[in-house]
Amino acid sequence: MPADLWPDFQTPESINSPVFLLKEQAAKLQEKTKGLVLAGLRPASAPDGSFWVGFDLYSPALGEYTYRLFEVTYPVQFFPITLTSADGAETAQSLNGFQGALESVLRSPRTKQVVEAIMAQATALGAVEAGK
Amino acid sequence: MATFLFWNLGERRLEPVLRRLTARHQIDVLMLAECAIPEDSMLDALNAEGQSTFRRVPALASRGLDLYSRFDQGCFGSVLKEADHYLIRTLTPPGGIEIVLAMAHLASPSHKNLRARHSRFIGFASDIRAAEKAAGNERTVVVGDLNVNPFDDALLDVRGLNALADRRTVQRKDPRRFGRLQVEEFRLFYNPMWSHFGDAVQPAGTYYYDKSNPEVDPLWNIFDQVLLRPGLLDRFRNKNLKILTTDGAVSFIWEDGRPNGDVYSDHLPIWFQLDLRRRARHAS
Numbered sequence: 175m176p177a178d179l180w181p182d183f184q185t186p187e188s189i190n191s192p193v194f195l196l197k198e199q200a201a202k203l204q205e206k207t208k209g210l211v212l213a214g215l216r217p218a219s220a221p222d223g224s225f226w227v228g229f230d231l232y233s234p235a236l237g238e239y240t241y242r243l244f245e246v247t248y249p250v251q252f253f254p255i256t257l258t259s260a261d262g263a264e265t266a267q268s269l270n271g272f273q274g275a276l277e278s279v280l281r282s283p284r285t286k287q288v289v290e291a292i293m294a295q296a297t298a299l300g301a302v303e304a305g306k
Numbered sequence: 307m308a309t310f311l312f313w314n315l316g317e318r319r320l321e322p323v324l325r326r327l328t329a330r331h332q333i334d335v336l337m338l339a340e341c342a343i344p345e346d347s348m349l350d351a352l353n354a355e356g357q358s359t360f361r362r363v364p365a366l367a368s369r370g371l372d373l374y375s376r377f378d379q380g381c382f383g384s385v386l387k388e389a390d391h392y393l394i395r396t397l398t399p400p401g402g403i404e405i406v407l408a409m410a411h412l413a414s415p416s417h418k419n420l421r422a423r424h425s426r427f428i429g430f431a432s433d434i435r436a437a438e439k440a441a442g443n444e445r446t447v448v449v450g451d452l453n454v455n456p457f458d459d460a461l462l463d464v465r466g467l468n469a470l471a472d473r474r475t476v477q478r479k480d481p482r483r484f485g486r487l488q489v490e491e492f493r494l495f496y497n498p499m500w501s502h503f504g505d506a507v508q509p510a511g512t513y514y515y516d517k518s519n520p521e522v523d524p525l526w527n528i529f530d531q532v533l534l535r536p537g538l539l540d541r542f543r544n545k546n547l548k549i550l551t552t553d554g555a556v557s558f559i560w561e562d563g564r565p566n567g568d569v570y571s572d573h574l575p576i577w578f579q580l581d582l583r584r585r586a587r588h589a590s
Contacts, residue, residue: 218569219556222322226569238516245568 190269192248192255196229199280203231203289210235210293213243224249231288235296241288244279260284307546308399308582313575314339314411314451314530316567317370321351323570326553329355331577334376334399336360339411339451340571341372348374365393369411371450386437392430392450394437402582405538406441408434410450420460423453427460431467435493447580448495448533451573455527456500464492469533471500480536495533498547502528505563512549512574514564532578546579 187194193215200213216228226247230240244259256265257275261282266272279285311333313324317340324343328336336352343351345362352360352374363382365373368390375382383396383404392410410430413423438444448467454460461469464484470476473496481491503526504510511526530549534542551559551574558570565572 216560216568218560218566220569221318221320221556223555228568242568 192246192252192269192272193227195269195273195276196227196246199276200229207289207293210296211289214240220247231292233292233296235300236292241292243285243288307579308334308402309577309579310335310337310449310532311550311575311577312337312339312449312451312530312532314571314573315341315343315370316571316573317342318569318571319343319347320570321347323553323556323558324348325351325354326555327550327575328352328360330554333577335397335407336374337409337449338370338372338374340370342370343372348372365409371409371411373409383441386440387433389429389433391426392433394433396441396443399582401584403445403584404441404443405580405582406434406438406443406446408437408446408448408450410448410452412451412453414453420454420458424458424460424463424466427454427463427466431465434467443537444493444535445537446495446535447538448531449576451530453529455524455529456497456503456531461497467495467533468492469495469497471497473498473539477536477539493535495535496539497531497533498542498544499528499531501544502547502549509549509551509559509563509565509574512565512576513572515572530573530576532576538580541581542578548577550575550577 196215200215203211203213211231211233214230214232216230218226220226224247226245228245229243231243232240244257246255246257248255254265254267255272256263257272257279259279264275266275309332311327311331315338319342321343324336327333349360349362360374360376361379363373363375363379365371371393377399381398381400385393385395387394391412392408394406394408396404397407398404412430413426434446434448438446456469456471460466464482468482476494476496480494482494484490502511511528512530513527514525515527516525532547551557558566558574560566565574
């Protein structure tokens with residue numbers, strides 16, 4: 175039997191990764207908007223080979239419409255992670271720092287306005303659909 | 307073999323990607339549109355491997371047309387024709403034959419309608435013919451983001467680029483002649499990009515656009531093209547032209563095959579090779 179030279183690995187869920195934080199916030203958004211506004215994570219490689227994730231808002235009622243709220247880029251070790259939104263870019267060196275940067279984007283007046291606008295649009299169009 | 311790469315960068319800073327692409331494909335001539343990368347930064351990236359030395363060859367400031375090459379600057383002749391949207395000059399690779407190289411980034415559909423873009427092609431075609439006459443050869447390559455599809459009138463019109471999809475037809479019908487008393491002749495181009503439409507070979511085009519929502523729309527486009535005069539057809543094989551989707555390290559497309567314009571460019575790059583070696587003449 176060949177020797178196992180690998181160490182024991184932690185389960186993915188037990189690793190505090192920025193992506194889990196983003197997925198949690200996507201789930202929270204769905205809950206708070208009763209499914210009218212969803213957030214999707216769009217992963218890709220960045221030009222330098224690090225990770226890139228786009229955080230997009232969309233609604234099942236609005237077809238292919240998406241709104242890019244922000245994007246993050248980070249190396250395989252997770253940090254430093256850079257969050258880029260319409261308000262600029264912020265780089266964090268730890269999960270706590272990233273959580274702070276994320277919170278300031280999610281709680282910004284612009285985000286609130288965008289989410290409310292998508293909810294209104296989705297509700298109006300849903301009503302049109304129902305009244306056909 | 308002379309190896310070429312054209313890419314509309316969409317003003318993205320893609321130095322690491324260009325470094326990997328030029329090394330992986332041994333690119334000799336790198337042609338770019340919408341290039342926002344400063345010369346110093348580009349040369350640092352392209353010459354990072356420390357092997358061949360890329361140099362910038364003065365191109366066209368407008369439309370972000372940029373040209374870098376491993377070939378000595380002396381291989382590029384003086385500019386034969388220059389306009390807002392294209393630049394035509396000769397290129398003679400070391401040990402090779404002279405060709406006429408027309409680099410273009412023509413007017414975008416967001417600024418000019420199809421008829422206006424068609425009109426521009428009449429002037430472009432006329433300048434290509436004048437440049438060929440000045441250079442004394444008709445081995446012409448047109449490369450660039452033409453902002454029309456191979457099936458659009460601008461490319462099929464005999465007074466436009468007159469570019470057809472089948473090389474044997476091009477060889478047989480060149481030049482096309484019209485008129486009885488006053489015969490007009492129109493030189494043809496071969497357009498190998500026709501073979502890259504559809505999903506038989508991925509990707510389905512070089513550019514995907516789905517925002518204006520007109521009712522007749524292919525969605526996938528091939529705006530980025532390479533056209534060849536008949537005199538170069540025995541120096542080109544179709545397998546030596548590819549629309550690239552990766553540099554070996556990262557992918558330029560999303561999982562559904564569309565260009566990832568969020569991170570890279572909304573256009574895909576084109577790689578092609580021409581055998582431009584001088585051939586020995588055999589005395590009969």
